[in-house]
Amino acid sequence: MNERIEIRLGGSGGQGLILAGIILAEAAILDGKNAVQSQSYGPEARGGASRSEVIISNTSIDYPKVSKPDVFLALTEEAMNKYKNDLKENGLLIIDASMEKPKDSYKILSVPILKTAQEKIGKVIVANIVALGTLIQVTEVVSKESIEKAVLDRVPQGTEELNKMALYKGFELGKSK
Amino acid sequence: MLSRKIMLMQGNEACVEGALAAGMRFFAGYPITPSTEIAEIAAERLPKVGGKFIQMEDELASMGAVVGASLAGLKAMTATSGPGFSLKQENIGFACLTEVPCVVVNVQRGGPSTGLPTLPAQGDVMQTRWGTHGDHPIIVISPSSVREVYDMTIRAFNLSEKYRVPCILLMDEVVAHMRERVELPDKSSIDIINRKKVASTLSDYKPYMDYDSDGIPPMANFGDGIPFHVTGLIHDISGFPSTNPKVTEDLINRLMNKINNNIGDIIEYEKLYMEDAETVIVTFGCTARSVLSAIRVLRQEGLKIGMLRLKTIWPFAHIAIKELMQSSVNTLIVAEMNYGQLLETVKASAEGAFRIYGLNKYNGELITPQEVIDKVREVAEYA
Structure with missing residues (x-):
């Protein structure tokens, strides 16, 4: 793994991507690494494009913001268009299959995250966990063992099985690519 | 968890x-x-x-x-x-x-x-x-x-x-x-410090009397049975208002001196990469993280850059600036996310001893390591 890997998660306010970023950072810490999570949002209460960012490193993390993401996962076109421009040259863009692929030279992975959450699990609210599963299957930034533990520790009581299923569906989506 | x-x-x-x-x-x-x-x-x-x-x-x-x-x-x-x-x-x-x-x-x-x-x-x-x-x-x-x-x-x-x-x-x-x-x-x-209490042997408590000659009167709690008067007016040692010039001057002096006489205890700062530094970036808070990232890059290029991070902002760490006067440092850059508030204080403290420049950003974005690196290079050209 690179010394410092920068991950950005973008979507619409309320999709749970800030929580997904927190879970990802906690998984990295469970793996014995350093992690910083931050988020950007405007003065509006909900909606609009929001982003959550995670930096994972084997050494200390001084500058706490993502400057050139290695990976950017976007669940809405608004977030994708707003936040994709500083993606690293050889970076990876993961988008939901419902979105139109941008005409950029990045490595683009289009996966049916929202559809899987809605139809295979029956709750679109777990799309954030499906997204995490896909991202980890593809990038291996944290171990599957740690992400499962981090997900189960953070989600509301009584939803553990639902979220575990979402995570595993996410892994499968990543494998198929 | x-x-x-x-x-x-x-x-x-x-x-x-x-x-x-x-x-x-x-x-x-x-x-x-x-x-x-x-x-x-x-x-x-x-x-x-x-x-x-x-x-x-x-x-x-x-x-x-x-x-x-x-x-x-x-x-x-x-x-x-x-x-x-x-x-x-x-x-x-x-x-x-x-x-x-x-x-x-x-x-x-x-x-x-x-x-x-x-x-x-x-x-x-x-x-x-x-x-x-x-x-x-x-x-x-x-x-x-x-x-x-x-x-x-x-x-x-x-x-x-x-x-x-x-x-x-x-x-x-x-x-x-x-x-x-x-x-x-x-x-x-963890060390915990609690306010000085009124000794149980003390009779006729004067709430603003400097019993211990350290400028810090012991404090009774309301409800403890030792009533006293608290006012935003200038007051004497009994806590009641006074316009007496001597009382006023003594009170203000005591208030200022209880801090000024203890700056060694109150002021904390961190110096990093200072051993041979010629340029020092003075900073604090979140900006120090960007500065440290930049210094790690610049040091690899062999530039003699150090960081003075103020942990105590007020009272100002004049002592830290004076220490720099006894070293190889000739240039200071004050990095802060404002129009130059700390910069003016540093300039006053340095009394002309260094070339001093501000790195200021006030657009809602954190100063980036690259901006620190660019500033260091820009300043090096003025030398």
């Missing part, structure tokens, strides 16, 4: 944890971005340890409630941001003059006025020193990491209790909202 000791924690969360560890048992506030989580978590945590949380009608009242709770003997805190910090100033001044220990957290956001509610800035440097009117003592400390938020919140309570002065914890949106890996210390390893 991750292990109890190692965890992912947010700056605002660390502030509450530190406050509780220091013994905070009262919080009154009026939530405001980007400090809101402090009130939110304090509301949840305080009742569980027998403490009180009150959401007041506004910032003026919340500062008043904090002063009242502290007079009654509780360690009390409030948290706010720019617009709220402006509103608290009158009662902060009252606490300075009446010598009521309290901690005021100011999580800086873009200003002036409502400004940029969700974005970072360091524009309140001068307001923390001179936000309330008149000559007054104040202590201001500023953290750069989540762990340091925890440690400095404890320190804010300790300094406040020790010197009977409001202590401002000057945070910024970046450090407040970021989550990072922290390892918290054992509670048993």
